[in-house]
Amino acid sequence: GGIITQTPKFLIGQEGQKLTLKCQQNFNHDTMYWYRQDSGKGLRLIYYSITENDLQKGDLSEGYDASREKKSSFSLTVTSAQKNEMAVFLCASSIAKQGWSAETLYFGSGTRLTVL
């Protein structure tokens, strides 16, 4: 089995700050995803990547940048943190090459963001 590691687990930022979240997977999966989870709103896709150096926008990409530096890692940047923002950011991976995966997604345990 494999594992997805997200760092940091907790992130506290200031309004307007640029914040970076990191994700590593050792499944050797092709596709990686970043989701945002807000209470009462389910998971919303921010970015996904089907291979190294590929980036595809999801429904919620505005305000974020992403980078797939290598097959095993996918980072997400909040370009300007919004005051009082609180959310959980989940990284996931899947074996399939197509972006909208037919296969099961495997998730990390999340990064909890609080903006003061």
Place this chain on the structure above:
Amino acid sequence: QQKVQQSPESLTVSEGAMASLNCTFSDRSSDNFRWYRQHSGKGLEVLVSIFSDGEKEEGSFTAHLNRASLHVFLHIREPQPSDSALYLCAVRDMGYKLTFGTGTSLLVDP
């Protein structure tokens, strides 16, 4: 645009009593359905996947899909307190877009 809604928002059952969760979707051409579970502070883990009308069982979890009525159910047989978690359904449409529901928070009382 696909809409995926789950009910109830929260559910409390006694240990050992069947728990039934409902997921309603809007796109009848959807062809790929999964139930995930999320324990507090953790990521999501897949419980059961179903791709055609009928039932699919994985351990104590049974998914029941009825595309005509736009429902996919999750039944949990003899739930334990360790099954207390947020349960999310995920629906994929023919355009390969995956949409998650907002979840049902299940509490199993010992």
